[in-house]
Amino acid sequence: MGCFVGILWQRFGTPSGANDPQTGLTFDSGTDEEFTLAYKAYQNNDRPQILFYRCNREVGLDQLDPDQLTKLKTFFGNFAANKKHPGLPQDFKTTEELEQRVRQDLTKFLFNHRKLHCALCHGTRAKSLGNYLFSHQNKPRLIENVPTEVCQQCSEYYFDAAMIEMFRKVDWNSKEPQHVLETLVYDFSTLILKPNKG
Numbered sequence: 001m002g003c004f005v006g007i008l009w010q011r012f013g014t015p016s017g018a019n020d021p022q023t024g025l026t027f028d029s030g031t032d033e034e035f036t037l038a039y040k041a042y043q044n045n046d047r048p049q050i051l052f053y054r055c056n057r058e059v060g061l062d063q064l065d066p067d068q069l070t071k072l073k074t075f076f077g078n079f080a081a082n083k084k085h086p087g088l089p090q091d092f093k094t095t096e097e098l099e100q101r102v103r104q105d106l107t108k109f110l111f112n113h114r115k116l117h118c119a120l121c122h123g124t125r126a127k128s129l130g131n132y133l134f135s136h137q138n139k140p141r142l143i144e145n146v147p148t149e150v151c152q153q154c155s156e157y158y159f160d161a162a163m164i165e166m167f168r169k170v171d172w173n174s175k176e177p178q179h180v181l182e183t184l185v186y187d188f189s190t191l192i193l194k195p196n197k198g
Helices: 030-045 066-077 095-116 161-169
Strands: 003-008 049-055 090-092 125-136 139-151
Touching: 003 030, 003 066, 003 095, 030 049, 049 095, 090 095, 125 161, 139 161
Parallel strands: 003 049, 049 090
Antiparallel strands: 125 139
């Protein structure tokens, strides 16, 4: 799990002194370094999630730095579909607007992470088929080959809530089972091992 949040306005920053490990070129700024490393990690591992915001609030001419503006233009130009790091940075003008956008994006990020990862061990969930066991009219019933997701680490199954609700509405008395399983039943008290005497 990870999320990179970047925010820029009228300055791109100053060189950090570090070099890009792939190209050997000096990073233009600390932001450039952090973003480049995060984006390469995303390309290799599909994480961290990258959120980038650009302030388009007007500034006075005496505050503009042509060199910084050129670097900003180049950086944001590389978000185009056929450029260095395709993506869609979001524009904002006020701090209130930024707060709203970041809150919405982080909420969505956390919701998607929760859907993609196991609630027990935080392992990755993958599409699979599973068997769903439930009780109807005091009779156990088993539905085989149900589309579901399973944790690749601890094997916990995640059945869709809407699908489970659909199962509850089925007239099971009108459905013929494909086959019947024999179940062996034990009482717990008979399984308790008694200590040896002597």
